[in-house]
Amino acid sequence: MxxxxxxxxxxxxxxxxxxxxxxxxxxxxxVYDADSHAKELMTTDGNLVSQIKKEFGDLSYLSDGTLNRKYLGEVVFSNQEKLDVLNKLVHPCVAQDYACWVESHSDxxxxxxxxxxxxxxxxxxxxxxxxxxxxxxxxxxxxxxxxxxxxxxxxxxxxxxxxxxxxxxxxxxxxxxxxxxxxxxxxxxxxxxxxxxxx
Incomplete structure (x- = not known):
């Protein structure tokens, strides 16, 4: 193919x-918008969600399961180390999602x-x-x-x-x-x- x-x-x-x-x-x-897909995966990929909670605490998510952007943003924006940790969790998931997406557009x-x-x-x-x-x-x-x-x-x-x-x-x-x-x-x-x- x-x-x-x-x-x-x-x-x-x-x-x-x-x-x-x-x-x-x-x-x-x-067009694959990597930033939008990353945000989506951070709430829909169960494995990624649990890794984020483990690393940044339960406050990373609101009670309805959506990402607590304000909290997470405050944690990582001024701390390069924490931002690197978050990226190391998210980027492999996005890469995998993108690879499947490319296959679906092989035509x-x-x-x-x-x-x-x-x-x-x-x-x-x-x-x-x-x-x-x-x-x-x-x-x-x-x-x-x-x-x-x-x-x-x-x-x-x-x-x-x-x-x-x-x-x-x-x-x-x-x-x-x-x-x-x-x-x-x-x-x-x-x-x-x-x-x-x-x-």
């Missing part, structure tokens, strides 16, 4: 990778895996190509402040925890510029044609 090309797509907060993924989805390309020329921390988590390994969605920092800060209602300081703090834009761009196989001066759709169509031709 032939496997589709596996394309990773990433970009710093506010770069517009979700918008780019929506355009690919409109072209009929399946496609290519699929996309969207993840904010594609490089940082190591999940870029095993992918055929990486697209980085790029926008200048000042543009990204404005977008996130407007979208999430965070302060500029909060947005910059998140950015500092992510890999630098320069390093992401160096590692990219393809770059989509979302800087308000380049049209996105022609860039997506060009990559779409390129990946379709590879099959």
């Amino acid at each position: 032939s496997k589709p090309l596996q394309i990773g797509i990433t970009g710093g907060i506010g770069s517009g990778k979700t918008l780019v993924c929506k355009i690919f989805a409109c072209l009929g390309i399946p 496609k020329a290519y699929v996309l895996k969207e993840a904010a921390l594609l490089f940082e988590s190591g999940s870029y390994r095993g992918l055929d190509k990486i697209i980085v969605v790029h926008a200048p920092q000042d543009v990204r800060v404005k977008r996130v402040v407007h979208r999430d209602g965070r302060t500029e300081e909060q947005v910059k703090e998140i950015m500092q925890k992510q890999m630098s834009e320069e390093e992401k761009l160096q590692r990219a196989d393809a770059i989509i510029y979302n800087d308000d001066s380049s049209l996105i759709i022609p860039q997506v169509l060009s990559l779409h044609n390129r990946f379709q031709a590879k099959k």
Whole structure:
């Protein structure tokens, strides 16, 4: 059974990778949103749930079984060690879930895996190509402040925890510029044609 090309797509907060993924989805390309799947698995995978409770306590979940995001966020956000522990529990589950998902789309020329921390988590390994969605920092800060209602300081703090834009761009196989001066759709169509031709 032939496997589709596996394309990773990433970009710093506010770069517009979700918008780019929506355009690919409109072209009929399946998109695996790793961050959403991770959140889902943290409440639906019984084994993972018990590991999280064991590591971070029962307060990690609310009485209705949903994740206590506020509590867990406070525990891991300022503690790199605890964040690493959480990632080591979650990432293997996501990797397994993603592998099954890829198999279910074996009829496609290519699929996309969207993840904010594609490089940082190591999940870029095993992918055929990486697209980085790029926008200048000042543009990204404005977008996130407007979208999430965070302060500029909060947005910059998140950015500092992510890999630098320069390093992401160096590692990219393809770059989509979302800087308000380049049209996105022609860039997506060009990559779409390129990946379709590879099959």
